[in-house]
Amino acid sequence: MNLEWSGQERITASKEKVWSFINDPASIASCLPDVRQTNVLDAHTFDATVGVAVGPVRGSFKFKIALEPRPDGNHMDMKINGGGLGSVIDLLAAADLTAEGDAATILNWKGTASMRGPIATVGGRVLDTQALRVISTTFENVRNRLSGNPPSQ
Amino acid sequence: MFPAQFDYRPASSVDEALEALVRYGDDARVLAGGQSLIPAMRFRLARPAMLVDINPIAELDYLRESGGQLQIGATTRDYLLETSTMLGDRYRLIADTAAVVADPVVRQMGTVVGSLCHNDPAGDWPVTALASRAQVVVRGKDGARTVSIDDFIVDSYTTAVGTGEMAVEVRFPTPSARTSGSYQKIERKVGDFATAAAGVQITLAPDGTIADAGIAIGALGPKALRVSAAEKLLKGAKPSKALIEQAMREAQTVADPNPDNRGSVEYKRAMAGVLVGRALRQTLERLGVGGLA
Amino acid sequence: MKINVTVNGTRYDRDVEPRMLLAYFLREELGLTGTHVGCDSSSCGCCVVALDGDRAVKSCTMFAVQANGHEITTVEGLEEGGKLHPLQQAFWDQHGLQCGYCTPGMLMTAYVMLKHKPKPSEAEIREAISGNLCRCTGYQNIVKAVQQAANELTAEPAAAAVGS
């Protein structure tokens, strides 16, 4: 099952600052929603355990996250592969940065999720939007952190 | 499949249940009919550490008309509504709904309040509760509060019931005599989640105009949705074919379905219109207003 | 957890894990294997039993601990004094079963339904058993069987009067 979502965040920080923030695994890891454990593996990859709770469905997903920045400094792909609840969720998040003057940056993001295993059918109705919330909340938190707002969950 | 391990606490009173819910916090779930929760536990999607069983609380099993309301307790089963003679024509929407929830065996365990609390986007009761402007009584350690259904169903599987709280009753305002309703749903077979659903309740004024209209759709968004624009359109108007067609279009606009095995976005959105149209026509027919097809 | 459940008139005291489903309690703990399990999603109805005589419930969607203090009737409890219940007899007479796997659940659903609705129409019977799946019969002879049993159950007092 494949799902797509997209969104936009306006961050009151320079493009360079945003770019370096989203290039740092530790920073990105700290923006994941309901993150329970992170482990930075190298300059571009890290593991994270993220809690999932929707209605009666509760559990956690273990993700391996790889950051793939483009050399132009404008575009970042994040490959998020992981599993939990006997299933697999693969997320792909792509972020495009556009400077809005010196002090603000527009972050346009697009996410796709593909799910396999029991949740694709049994839990799909419960978890589909939840999977994408991992992405949207992460970018919201990037904005909040860089703009100096309190984080969302 | 077999559920993961959990602890079990049968509660003999609401206070006892609340005490357990407070103590175990987010790890606890209330067990009422269990007809959604237990299958989810069997698939190990739901794995509460503690189940607080409210079925032994005899005082929560009631269906009564009191203080201008139809009151339904938290352990009252769907089949009681299905077979009750109390509902009559005025609560027609509720009676219609009770007859088509899940399947007839599931209805002998499943509860109205439990269904509202589960708040499945394809659930039947949230639709009917919206269309008939229900309220839910939520109890916590510090007493009870009454929440309108619009505020109660927050998002998919998420309600206004907080940690350490439980819903104890749903209340449907007693409508005036010239009220009827209709619940329409498309399901692939008995027991399936709805592909699309619509609930309508209408009260006619003495002059034949529509005094009040409740219109809601289900399985057509992250939660049951109120078609407010159509409700406004109908209120004060005289029933007509054109009016119904306008309401159908409003329902299609409000619908925001996900594609799945039941159908595409396009199909489901079209069905939002079809079902709202059918529910409106049937309701008006039941009120003696025909010739609208 | 310690529970006591009365099944087919006999009281049983057992200590069970909370996660034990009622269907497996009946089958594994009490050896009443007439109650079957055919799915994991509360869809098939092979496991239907009567709860307190007046509700048909899917025993795979109820925990054994919930039956504490309650009475359960299973297919094994239908026969009385060596005489088949009219529903059992009717399923036999009307060829209302083939592989027999759905039969206990069908019987128990129909058993409860006839208590609430002694003279159901064909449509009402089809509706009442629509929480129970059958793969073999195409349902037609099951419907006929329930009709036969309904006729017999409602005719019984009259027949007895004639006999006395």
Place this chain on the structure above:
Amino acid sequence: MTQSIGVSMKRKEDPRFIRGRGRYLDDIKLPGMLYLALVHSPYPHARIKSIDKSKAMAVPGVKAVITGEDLDAAKLEWLPTFHGYDKQMVLAFGKTLYQYQEVAGVIATSREVAHDAVELVEVEYEPLDPVVDPYQAKEDTIILRDDREPKTNHIYHWEVGDKTATATALDTSAVRIKERIISPRCHPAPLEPCGIVADMNKATGRLTLYMTSQAPHVHRTAFSLVTGIPEDKIHVISPDVGGGFGNKVPVYPGYVVATVASVIIGVPVKWVETRTENLTTTGFARDYHMDVEIGATKEGKVTALRVSTVADHGAFDAAADPRKYPAGMFGIVTGSYDFPAAFAEVDAYFTNKPPGGIAYRCSFRVTEASFAIERGMDLLARKLEMDPVELRRQNFIKKEQFPYSSPLGFTYDSGDYAATMRKALDIIGYEALRKEQAEKRKRGELMGIGISTFTETVGAGPGKQFDILGIKMFDSAEIRIHPTGSGIVRAGTRHQGQGHETTWAQIVGEELGLDPQELLVEEGDTDTAPYGLGTYASRSTPVAGGALALAARRIREKAKKIAAHLLEVAEDDVEWKDYKFGVKGIPDKSVTMKEVAFAAYTNPPPDTEPGLETSYYYDPPNLTFPYGTYIAVVDVDADTGAVKVRRFLAVDDCGTVINPMIVEGQIHGGLAEGFAIAFMQEIKYDEDGNNLNTNFTEYLIPTALETPAWETDRTVTPSPHHPIGAKGVGESPNVGSPQAFVNAVMDALAPLGVTHIDMPLTREKVWRAIRNAS
């Protein structure tokens, strides 16, 4: 004694079932029994990088965790498939080839603990691109099976008929139709899931396998071949089977893992699949993509048929077809019609889906063939602007043409297609329905009438053509008559609801003049039953039924000698009449079979062996060809695409009817499954290879409310070569009905110009067709 055959005797098996006293697989509980639960792959195609058992092994109660590597070390990793052209993995080894493939097995003291530990087996996968579509598989850009040579996804090409003559005839035909007709992947899903209790007794060295098996002897042989355990040391018991429909013919990984575990640990091990396992890993059916072409004259006489099929076989070629017939009896695709030329070919491919290709309530690939021709004939009628009934009437094989040699190699035994269709049209009131339809069409209402005049071929089969694992597809019967005239009847078949305990007794009772109530029928125990190939493909009555009649006649021959002895006349003067032995010309002198049975043990003739028992292995001379006319009447709701089946009539001809009540029940059940296939039952995969129908909330089995009421009737044209003239019936309704439903819906949509929609006819598909047309 009176007549037994043709009597609606109540079923002898029912008293235990209605009391909840059947004994199904999961009812078996042996002392010290352990439970197996399986770990499944979430990926349809992935390399297995590592499997970590340690956390699972640490769970209290877990006795063992078995992986593909463990099985490979024991040389038990690969299992031969039934027709012997391929092999399949027991547990994923190196890589996984379909979603939910079995990756490891956990053996524990309870089911709950086994499932707890399954969650703790850590498998690291490296996902690979999946091949989901058989047409994509054809490209060979991704090769699925590293273990095979040559490196291709193509499994086989099979063809039958005269390719050149068919091409020429099609090219010169005045009218032609061509359509891709898909018989979608579906699943039999009997309500009882598959399971096994494997019990290795180390003291006796015997392995007892309680299995949900439609073919216990074949399974015994297969287990012996795979494990090397001598066949006498294996005892297969198939207890009461809660429905099979083909699902319980193959050998599944769970069976093998449970058996290996029992052999190693030395205690009984039970595995009962979950519904999800049933739908995602065990024998699927169909998945034939058929390009159907029919040529005809302007007057509507058919000239040629060509069908080219792409078959999706999943990851292993485990289709349960006879060895020489990789596409089964697909050659029946010319159906009930007299085609001067025909050609059929099938190309099968591997995809990342579970293996199977079982005969789901049908003879091998007959449902697909029948659907293709019956849809094709309707498309041709539409093109010719001819009533589909009239087109069929013109092209039927005529009564006097039997035995009929079809262009694709079958010899049809008997039939009177026109008479059966006439009867159906009369009962349904065809003319009146067409009139009603014409009026409704004027008002814009969508009503349709669909017809299917199918012929199937069942009863595999003659040993010179048909075998499984090299074993000829005969079947067997053994009869023992006790001194007091009751007896025990055993057969190599295994019923799953078909009523053999009743009908077998009726066949033997009829032949011997004994009361069927006093003939105990026993099947499913390989220690006692004679070797047989089992129950599937409507073969029980055509094959085992023949064996039973002929075994009984053997008994009767010996009984005649004893009767002559008792009657004190020469054997030649004894005649079998009115279910007893009489003396020619002396009406009041006779002995009953009961008297003969007693004498067989107490007073046999001096030159005769005592006792009265025999067995018979029957190799049928030909297949049988049941047929029928089915008519569906539907109303379509244009707003939602919902189809209401208003009426459905089935007029069947299955030759001699043994028990009319049971035959009618079989037809009802098959029609319900045909209805399900036409409207809701499908195993679908998304483009990533995810199974979208993994349990009964998504794999839709109709309830009593959706299922139509059935009308049935029959004509009787006995099979000339079958000992009692019976043809078999269990599968006709499932083979013959889907096209009647689809034809009816297409007929309803005809005014809109809609010609074809693939099954299942969901509301959305019908709605979309209506919307796109208008």
